Amino acid sequence: MNPHVIGIPAFGLAVLLVFAFFGIWVTDLQGQKSGGSQLSGDISAEAGREIFWGKGKCYTCHSIGGEGSAQRCPNLGTNDQFSDPIWVRAAVRKQSEGYSRERYIVESIYDPNAYVVEGFSKGLMKPINKPPIALTDDEITSVIAYLLTEAGANDAVPEDVMAAVLDAQRDFASAKVATEEFVPGMPVPEGDAEEGFYVFEEMKCHSCHKIDGMEFEAAGDAEGGVGPDLTGIGDIQTLEYLAESVMDPNAIIVAGDGFKGDDGNSKMPEFHDTMTLREFIDLVAFLSSLKAEG
Amino acid sequence: MGDGSRSVFSRGGVVALFGLLACFVAAPVLAQDVVGEAQYRSIGDLDSRMIMWVVAELHLMFGAFVLGVPIFAIIVEIIGIQTGDKRYDDMAHEFTKLLSAAFATTAALGGLLGFLLFGLYPQFMGHLTGVFHGSMYVYALLFFGETFSLYIYYYSWDRLADRKWVHVAVGGALNFFGLAIVLVANSWASYMMSPVGLDPDTLAFNGDTWGALINPLWLPLNVHRLLANIVFGGFVVAAYSAVRFLVTAKNDEERAHYDWMGYVGNFVGILALIPLPFAGYYLGREVYSVSPVMGNNMMGGAFSWTFILQALLIAMIFLAANYYFWTSMDRIQGSNRYAGSIKWMLFLLLAAFAVWMTPHNLPLSAAEQIRIGGQYHPVLKYLGLMPAKNAVVNLIILVTFANFLIYRRANQGETVPVSQQGQSPKLLIPIVSAMVLAYPLYYGFYLLGLDPAELDLPAEKASLFRVPAYLLFIEVMVAVLACVAALYDRGRLAQMVLLGLTGILVTGVLGVYGFEILEKANPFLRNIAVVQVLLMICGILVALVIDIFEFRNAETLGDIRWGDAPARSQYALILQCLAIVMLMGLMGFIRSGLREDWHIYGVLRDTSAQSWTPTNATMTITVGFITLVFVSWIGVLFWIAGLSDKKEQSAQGGEGA
Amino acid sequence: MPERPDDDGGKLLLTTSVTLIAMYVFLRFIFPTLAAWIVSAPDPLPIPGFAFLIYFGLTFVGVAIFVTTSDVRLSDFATPIERFLIPGGSSRRRQVRMVVLVAVPLIGAYNTYAALAPSSEPPTESRLQHPTIPGEFEKLESEARHPGEEAVHAFAAANGLEGATPEAKAALIAANMEEGRVLYMINCRPCHGTKADGVGPMARGFRLKPANFTDPGTIATLVEPYLLWRVRTGGIGLPGVAAPWDSAMPRWGADLSDEQIWKIILAEYDIGAVEPRLPETME
Incomplete structure (x- = not known):
């Protein structure tokens, strides 16, 4: 057989592969991933996905459509309540005030209480660039990129959209945003989280609040599910917030079914007469020690 | 009550009818949102931009082939008429057969491209059609001319065998229509980069179609693409011959035929390749004129590495071309006299490529940065700048040309002295040289009188303009002396001196001087490049004219043993073809990507999901894929064209035997 | 006239090897000193790795091109290598052959390892000095x-x-x-x-x-x-x-x-x- 029948295609293929190799090598040298928008460094929709479902803890409150199980905060995809996903809703949310879609999303992360969706509580979401989550600006950019790729459905976000995001971020990151945070009148002293576990059990908190992965002694009729799920609450909320929730349950009532009683107040009883100060301090320490997984 | 109820009923009916009519009227109004305003569409989940890229590039490649081949087919045919050698005529016929096979595919791809554009980018195409629809009708009509002339040219080949000049005229018509077609289409592409006829405030188009045709980048794009089409056609034909030589040739006669055809294809390609870098530089410079930001982006920004890849491909092409000459020396009796020159030419070529491929933004590791003391190596950084690149590309061209001259004379033995060749050298050498040297001479005087203010330079810079002018004068003088020397039988010495001087002036003197101009009078750099081109033209054309007469009627030491070429040389031709196809894809990427996220630069933004600039990695993979598709496809087409061959051959064989 | 060009009699292998070695020496040692002299720097300026790759790569390609330009040259170049690798020959040749056949893969393996092993050096990066200006x-x-x-x-x-x-x-x-x-x-x-x-x-x-x-x-x-x-x-x-x-x-x-x-x-x-x-x- 004529060797060139194999030789010519093989040679041709080799030439094309060498060319492709040089292109990939040169791109690597510049630190760019092959294909994808030219966001600098590690900012990418993939990184955003990791952060959303991981250290950003967004998933603990927000689901995206059918993904995730959190109910606490607005679903970022579509569900019974929302017919459009967030990347569409955001365009009209504050349109009358001249907010672009990107600006609205950025504001919801840096200053969540500036606009709270109807049916959800104010003060529930804290600025994410602050503790306890304290994502860096770049991480937040990645998360927004993830959302704007329609939660991973698209490959990349157009450059000018990302530019708008970065612009808005600069405004919010540099400005001293006044948020209606709970400013404690006094700091909560450090308590003993282990003791706090027993306080939780004694006070029968587990009869209304579920904590994944923890076993308590029998409570009675209800076994969690009456009040918000407290799994990993320590990662999401500050010490002061937890202290307030115990001391004054009506200050912030989490949105959701059945958390409010008929009188419009929280169903959670008050423990002013039944809890000692020490127990309170330890309980708060215990709650604050509850870390989410992942 | 009957009347009342009837009238109520009829009133109700009328109201209902009105309501229904209103719906019909309202429906289009309501539907307007859905039908008229679509900005982008997509085919399912597919990436529209990628689809466009592949289809458009394939159309351009096939188009380049279909437009480039008629140019040299007609020239080869004319050579066949002049020399009376039937081989040339047969070869032109074979070129044209390949052409007609590819033509229908090109047109079909064009149709597909058009529909994709209108379907996937309706708003953009609406805008472009608004500007260019007049020329679009003309474009379509021109295809009738092309079709008629192509098929008449091909099918009437034997019939018009005794009325050759009629046939050539048809070929001329074919070329005319082809040229017109590419000129019209080029204007749309160049308009997207340099739009004209716009109202400065609203950016609305208020010009006319033909004014929009003559936009700033149209002419440079035309020149560059025309030359590139010839190169493309030549190299594809050469690769076709190489494949047939290696795979399908059954006997010595066929091998000789395809060896020779490969040589001609390669020769045509190289001939057009020589001025191509100048055309490219012209286009690049005009991009800077249109927008310094676009220009800076092209050379110093996002596409600077792409140009290094381009340098890599061009190095492949030139090295393959020279390699083809060298490996072919074996089949030329008497070539061993010149074998010693190979290493010097190779050395010069490689040194030139080393400079050309040195990037401006040299990748450095941290340790290197610290030891070098900054981002740039203090010596190598100069190699990354334009004057260095301009200087060495000319050297590459000169060496290739010198190689070609050697190839021409490789099997020539004793020459007939020019002084004994009668009147024709005494007439033609001076006349042709005068024609060649006229413009460079004029340009030298132009530079001496150039007012720096025309280039936005202060008046004292005029002294800088003198050096290039003097170099032009020196070259012209030496060229004249060379002609005189040739007429007195010192032609070969004259050639060496002339080409050597050209090399020194263009690469050595102007290479270094270019840096000074870069520093002190940047806008003048373009004129330096023009001077370099003119010096090259002087040197090459005068040396060529002298060469023709030096070796006219010289004794051949033996026939060139066509068919005896080593397989390596044929693979070099295949490499050339692949490299030029990839190069076309790469340059298309640059042209398209320079617009960044604009459909029409500065006027119509690209807000689609794929408005980001792909990386070089994506580009090489995509262009590699397109190359694979193109080469396979055109290979199949050539095979189809060859299906009619076998019957002819066996018929001929039957008759002839 | 003799058909064979430049019959080096097997010297081609020697000259090409010398060329490669000379180029290496020039790039690694002579060029840094030269560069330092040109810009009056106190210490030799090392050649950046990337530039070295380009220049040495081109030399290598050039040698490959030159060696294959004619059948005679190719055989000139390859024959000594073939003869060296063919089994048999004097015991001295056998010993040298053994050393070469062991050393070359080892050197290759070491180079691969050195290139791929993680190091604490920051990676080579190409920094674009004039990136695209925003619109x-x-x-x-x-x-x-x-x-x-x-x-x-x-x-x-x-x-x-x-x-x-x-x-x-x-x-x-x-x-x-x-x-x-x-x-x-x-x-x-x-x-x-x-x-x-x-x-x-x-x-x-x-x-x-x-x-x-x-x-x-x-x-x-x-x-x-x-x-x-x-x-x-x-x-x-x-x-x-x-x-x-x-x-x-x-x-x-x-x-x-x-x-x-x-x-x-x-x-x-x-x-x-x-x-x-x-x-x-x-x-």
């Missing part, structure tokens, strides 16, 4: 160099001049230049130097040195809005391909207004004695 800057014009009508009027009024005359405009531009100089000396001089040559008192501390404005490859090749972008957004504002993590350039937009930055730009061209790149006119 919104492209069409801006320097307010300091080309003051508008109102600015000239205001200046004239403030300084008792007659009105928006060319002299008033020139005086305004001169005033802008002076102010720009002062601002430059306060803000830019510490890194970019008194003579705008990138050798300010703080410059020594940076790995990526401050730009040398007197070099024709820096501001002389850029349009002024490009400088506005760079000064305003600083190193942090660079796109990824320009390695923002390497640049120590502060984000002056936080401290200086655009007006002030235009004045600084006007002054730095003057101090560096270069002209900004002008949009070119068509011929």
